[in-house]
Amino acid sequence: MISWLRHQKYALTAALYRLRMQPVSSLLTALAMGVAISLPGGLYLSLANLGQVAGKLPAQPEISLFLDTLASDTHRQAVATRLKQPDIAEAYFVPKDQALAALISSQGLTDIAAGLTQNPLPDAWVVRPQLSSREELARVAHDLAKLPGVAETHLDSLWAERLQAGLSIGRASVWLLAGLFAIALIAISGNAIRAQVLARRDEILVSRLIGATDRHIRRPFLYLGALQGLLGGLAAIGVLAIAGTILRQPVSHLADLYGSSFQLIPPSPLEIATVLVLTTISGWFGAWLTVTRALHQVETAH
């Protein structure tokens, strides 16, 4: 156990040493990785921000609630009370006369209106629920439709559905891109490690001659891959931080123009940690994929 720990420590020290010995190529590799990861990372952050903007937009999905023409006053009162509950953000009453007047003026239906003996429109409520998710809208609409005195509810959810569909395409693209760039990361790491193995040919051959096991020789390269991945992750976060700094001013200016106090939201510590863990694993995996083959190549060339 102690000897195992010692071997790990030795490998880590050796990996750090190798990283330091080639600062330029280590840095370039980290930068290549960082740029690669910052693309899905940036898209992810943009979507998170867009989602936040969407939540604050004034144009909210609405439910139209039409009262039964024969609804009693008690029922009307009950509906009004129901609409004061916390799942409803806002509700306003549209009397049928007002609705008819609006219809006539907006559609130019004066002639037809003149022919009507009585107002065919029902009294109505326009309701905006607290939450705008599709499920919540459907639930509230369904709930309200069941109240006595309510003829029907009409869910104006097209807009919300379009937004949700757009966002979910965006989210799927994030995962797709993340997958693709993880492969790129593994390839970059594998290539860097291959170069390292070939550059350390003498050390490998001599170590073999004085009793190093396969694992002993492979281990520092695996650590090196993991460290390289970690640096790549840090570089990605650096790239995103710079992008965020550049965008902050214009975004808040745009938000001001819309009378909004919207601010760019930075990634959470958990998201940052996730990126670092994933890049570290990818770097390690790339090293693992190539190191055995590269070692074999070094030894047979000898």
Next chain:
Amino acid sequence: MIQFSEVTKRYPGGHEALSSATFSIEQGELVFLTGHSGAGKSTLLKLIAAIERPTSGVVSVNGQNVGRLPQRAIPYLRRNIGLVFQDHKLLFDRNVMENVVLPLDIAGFDRRESLKRARAVIDKVGLLNREKANPISLSGGEQQRLCIARALVSRPALLLADEPTGNLDPGYAADIMSMFRDFHQVGTTLVIATHDERAITALGGRTLHLDHGRIAEATT
């Protein structure tokens, strides 16, 4: 400790470097290996350390058939053997000290203990003041002593030295040989390939003479 029976080594290309060699070396023996250049001395040592495998015949070390050892067992065999290479095989990307501790790092020793042991052998070969130097800045003889220090640091039970005094002036050669004698006296088995007749007469012991890959034993 070491047994060769009917060992033949033919290199790719067909050259037979060792022909039907049969001999044995007991634990604690001091054996000199002599012969002209190309006689097969290095080849014989490499067969013992499983750096080369015999074309036919059996090489056994401590009862293990070295020629048949699976790849993963070879490192553990080599950890018990100190190797002094004819071409030194030093690493020029690290200093003298780091070269010497390498075998201990590989075996997973405690670093502080390793450094202490390394310093002691570096002192023994007279390189203490060059501890931090890069081997590339050492003279041929100093490089050779460094290689010897690296072979001795893990206190192996068997030391195989290929021309360990080839580049040394007589004074240092005598020092190295007396170091080898000390090791011999504490029970280390030594096989030394050398042209150094003086050392052979000074230390005594057995001589295996090689002539075009054939063993001709001679005792002095």
